[in-house]
Amino acid sequence: MFELRKEDVGTKARLGTVKTDHGDIETPIFMPVGTLGTVKAVKPEDLVHKIHAQIILGNAYHLYLRPGCDIIEEAGGLHEFMRWDRPILTDSGGYQIYSLSDNRELKEKGAHFKSHLDGSKHLFTPENVVEIQRVLGSDIMMLLDECPPYPCSYEYAKESMELTHRWAKRGREAFLETEPHYNHRQFQFGIIQGGTYEDLRKESTDFMMEQNFEGLAIGGLSVGEPTELMYEMADLNTDYMPADKPRYLMGVGTPANLLNCVALGIDMFDCVMPTRNARNGQIFTRDGIINIRNAQWKNHHKVWDEDFPSDVCQKYTMSYLHHLFRNSELLGLELTSIHNLTFYLWLMEQIRERIQDGTFGSWYKGMAEQVGQKI
Amino acid sequence: MFELRKEDVGTKARLGTVKTDHGDIETPIFMPVGTLGTVKAVKPEDLVHKIHAQIILGNAYHLYLRPGCDIIEEAGGLHEFMRWDRPILTDSGGYQIYSLSDNRELKEKGAHFKSHLDGSKHLFTPENVVEIQRVLGSDIMMLLDECPPYPCSYEYAKESMELTHRWAKRGREAFLETEPHYNHRQFQFGIIQGGTYEDLRKESTDFMMEQNFEGLAIGGLSVGEPTELMYEMADLNTDYMPADKPRYLMGVGTPANLLNCVALGIDMFDCVMPTRNARNGQIFTRDGIINIRNAQWKNHHKVWDEDFPSDVCQKYTMSYLHHLFRNSELLGLELTSIHNLTFYLWLMEQIRERIQDGTFGSWYKGMAEQVGQKI
Numbered sequence: 001m002f003e004l005r006k007e008d009v010g011t012k013a014r015l016g017t018v019k020t021d022h023g024d025i026e027t028p029i030f031m032p033v034g035t036l037g038t039v040k041a042v043k044p045e046d047l048v049h050k051i052h053a054q055i056i057l058g059n060a061y062h063l064y065l066r067p068g069c070d071i072i073e074e075a076g077g078l079h080e081f082m083r084w085d086r087p088i089l090t091d092s093g094g095y096q097i098y099s100l101s102d103n104r105e106l107k108e109k110g111a112h113f114k115s116h117l118d119g120s121k122h123l124f125t126p127e128n129v130v131e132i133q134r135v136l137g138s139d140i141m142m143l144l145d146e147c148p149p150y151p152c153s154y155e156y157a158k159e160s161m162e163l164t165h166r167w168a169k170r171g172r173e174a175f176l177e178t179e180p181h182y183n184h185r186q187f188q189f190g191i192i193q194g195g196t197y198e199d200l201r202k203e204s205t206d207f208m209m210e211q212n213f214e215g216l217a218i219g220g221l222s223v224g225e226p227t228e229l230m231y232e233m234a235d236l237n238t239d240y241m242p243a244d245k246p247r248y249l250m251g252v253g254t255p256a257n258l259l260n261c262v263a264l265g266i267d268m269f270d271c272v273m274p275t276r277n278a279r280n281g282q283i284f285t286r287d288g289i290i291n292i293r294n295a296q297w298k299n300h301h302k303v304w305d306e307d308f309p310s311d312v313c314q315k316y317t318m319s320y321l322h323h324l325f326r327n328s329e330l331l332g333l334e335l336t337s338i339h340n341l342t343f344y345l346w347l348m349e350q351i352r353e354r355i356q357d358g359t360f361g362s363w364y365k366g367m368a369e370q371v372g373q374k375i
Numbered sequence: 376m377f378e379l380r381k382e383d384v385g386t387k388a389r390l391g392t393v394k395t396d397h398g399d400i401e402t403p404i405f406m407p408v409g410t411l412g413t414v415k416a417v418k419p420e421d422l423v424h425k426i427h428a429q430i431i432l433g434n435a436y437h438l439y440l441r442p443g444c445d446i447i448e449e450a451g452g453l454h455e456f457m458r459w460d461r462p463i464l465t466d467s468g469g470y471q472i473y474s475l476s477d478n479r480e481l482k483e484k485g486a487h488f489k490s491h492l493d494g495s496k497h498l499f500t501p502e503n504v505v506e507i508q509r510v511l512g513s514d515i516m517m518l519l520d521e522c523p524p525y526p527c528s529y530e531y532a533k534e535s536m537e538l539t540h541r542w543a544k545r546g547r548e549a550f551l552e553t554e555p556h557y558n559h560r561q562f563q564f565g566i567i568q569g570g571t572y573e574d575l576r577k578e579s580t581d582f583m584m585e586q587n588f589e590g591l592a593i594g595g596l597s598v599g600e601p602t603e604l605m606y607e608m609a610d611l612n613t614d615y616m617p618a619d620k621p622r623y624l625m626g627v628g629t630p631a632n633l634l635n636c637v638a639l640g641i642d643m644f645d646c647v648m649p650t651r652n653a654r655n656g657q658i659f660t661r662d663g664i665i666n667i668r669n670a671q672w673k674n675h676h677k678v679w680d681e682d683f684p685s686d687v688c689q690k691y692t693m694s695y696l697h698h699l700f701r702n703s704e705l706l707g708l709e710l711t712s713i714h715n716l717t718f719y720l721w722l723m724e725q726i727r728e729r730i731q732d733g734t735f736g737s738w739y740k741g742m743a744e745q746v747g748q749k750i
Contacts, residue, residue: 036698036702036704037695037698038699038704038706040704040705040706041705041706041709042706043686043706043709043710066698066701066702067673067694067697067698067701071673071674071694071698074674074676074694075676075692075694075695076676081692081694081695081698082695083690083691083695298442298446299446299449301449301450301451311418315458316458317450317456319442319446319449319450319456320412320450320456320457320458322442323411323412323441323442323446323456324413326441326442327411327441329411329413329415330415330416330705330708330709331413331415331416331417331418333705334416334418334705334709335418
């Protein structure tokens with residue numbers, strides 16, 4: 001499933017290809033988040049032609065509740081339902097159970113939770129999240145895990161990790177005993193936990209490797225810990241991860257995070273930040289981060305960057321974009337959502353080119369500083 | 376400015392061309408409403424390539440308040456500001472003063488009003504709305520008028536009409552004494568008032584004709600009166616209107632209204648209905664009107680009409696569109712907004728073709744019934 005094409009010399013960055021029946025994915029890659037079967041405010045055609053998205057995310061927790069598995073199965077799977085014929089990765093919903101549901105209870109069997117929508121009771125088990133993701137038909141499915149909060153005690157992190165490990169064994173078994181519902185292959189990724197404790201992270205990495213998942217994800221980060229600690233944990237995890245499997249750092253991050261984590265050997269990223277922040281008027285650019293709602297843009301009658309291939313940069317003036325946001329016009333949300341994703345995917349392409357030509361190591365730190373500054 | 380190309384035999388329908396420096400407009404035409412310098416939820420490129428909009432509307436009241444005339448003037452006019460290079464018609468804001476502002480006072484000089492946004496005080500006069508629309512740079516500007524409510528007494532309707540007439544003279548004078556701010560011609564349309572009183576409507580039509588405006592609008596309709604009464608008044612107005620000027624029925628209407636009013640000799644329409652109703656989940660189709668939020672669509676896994684050229688009809692299933700609306704996804708608002716406008720413009724094209732080939736009279740009533748039914 002994964003072809004490692006190049007390893008950088010000065011950093012841990014890698015070039016690779018993830019091969020799915022819906023097409024190849026060039027890594028390092030960022031995956032736009034389409035929680036409910038739509039990347040918010042963006043049309044699928046713009047994902048393809050403007051953003052150049054190679055793979056997007058769906059979320060099993062959300063889709064299981066709305067529209068429900070029966071609807072998706074009748075539709076012929078998530079690809080058919082949302083008219084997206086490139087790869088899809090689905091999260092199992094573990095993270096959402098902890099972040100969205102007030103009434104969750106973890107038992108050995110699985111995670112009992114009440115819907116954040118209507119309070120109805122549900123149970124996710126390592127086995128049924130495989131089944132749910134068989135129904136969704138994602139190209140890559142994730143395990144059910146527990147994602148402990150930050151900070152958390154060593155004891156909690158260890159017990160939580162051990163539960164995730166027992167669930168991982170059951171989930172892998174369920175995956176191996178079942179077949180895809182549609183005419184394409186599915187892969188399953190393990191999720192490494194262990195809080196911010198080095199020995200647990202190592203133990204969890206070793207454990208997940210033994211289960212022979214098609215890929216490995218680093219979970220439990222980007223949950224409130226300091227950025228430096230996140231880098232430290234990612235660095236440590238990738239040291240122990242095999243070279244021949246794709247490495248996915250879940251829920252990360254800012255453009256600067258992406259640059260730094262690629263240098264630590266990460267291949268795949270997802271985050272709601274480019275779209276969520278777009279809807280709040282935050283625009284990511286080559287020069288840094290702009291808040292288009294700020295009064296300074298009211299009279300700025302020029303385009304921001306006529307050489308960057310997005311309408312936000314080269315077609316509309318800052319004054320017009322400011323006007324759209326000040327008046328809550330939907331066009332503003334769409335334009336900035338498309339732009340931010342275009343920027344994220346452009347950044348990943350730059351990263352791949354730099355790894356390819358051997359200049360990544362001398363470039364990424366300066367770039368991370370540049371794209372991270374507030375304008 | 377206007378070329379009358381054909382008059383229908385069995386009805387009062389006409390084919391014509393309105394010529395502006397931003398391009399020709401084939402009439403009868405529907406004009407999508409872009410109140411604040413954006414047609415809500417629709418990108419300009421989709422207005423051109425998907426919807427085939429020939430002209431859009433802007434609103435002087437709204438744009439004067441936000442972003443303000445200084446910003447639009449600095450931007451080089453509304454076309455430049457919103458990146459739209461086809462014709463624009465701007466309403467003077469008369470209607471908005473009456474419908475949005477709680478604190479309005481009509482005096483001979485003009486309309487005093489408080490902003491519906493911040494309560495700030497403003498005065499619109501027949502002269503300064505010309506100046507505002509010079510700044511906006513619309514291809515067609517409208518007079519300041521008073522739009523009386525329905526129902527209203529004969530006395531009120533008569534006095535209101537007479538005020539509108541005095542303002543019309545002043546507005547025309549201001550127009551003739553001033554020059555465009557940008558490098559394209561501007562035209563000015565008069566607005567016929569007179570409530571629902573036949574003699575006043577006739578008197579107002581005659582008066583407006585004498586001022587030699589480039590076009591004539593029928594105002595004061597679609598304000599709550601029964602549909603039949605609206606048709607009656609439009610019918611009566613067009614009887615008295617000259618054949619060689621474009622006729623614009625303001626604020627109308629449903630697809631059935633368009634068909635019936637074209638038969639009464641109307642050339643131009645505008646209405647927020649296709650976009651506003653789209654945002655509420657109402658979809659206009661060849662077969663009638665669909666409310667996509669209704670439970671009946673939850674399990675409808677087919678596209679609605681694979682032969683109609685819009686994504687709502689031929690790309691996405693009803694089940695998926697229902698899902699988007701049930702979850703307030705922005706993609707739903709965009710898709711239905713694009714679709715409804717595509718449908719309106721498609722309907723106008725059908726109308727023009729039917730007038731051209733002489734089949735309009737035998738077709739429009741059945742079509743009005745068909746497109747008006749609830750599905």
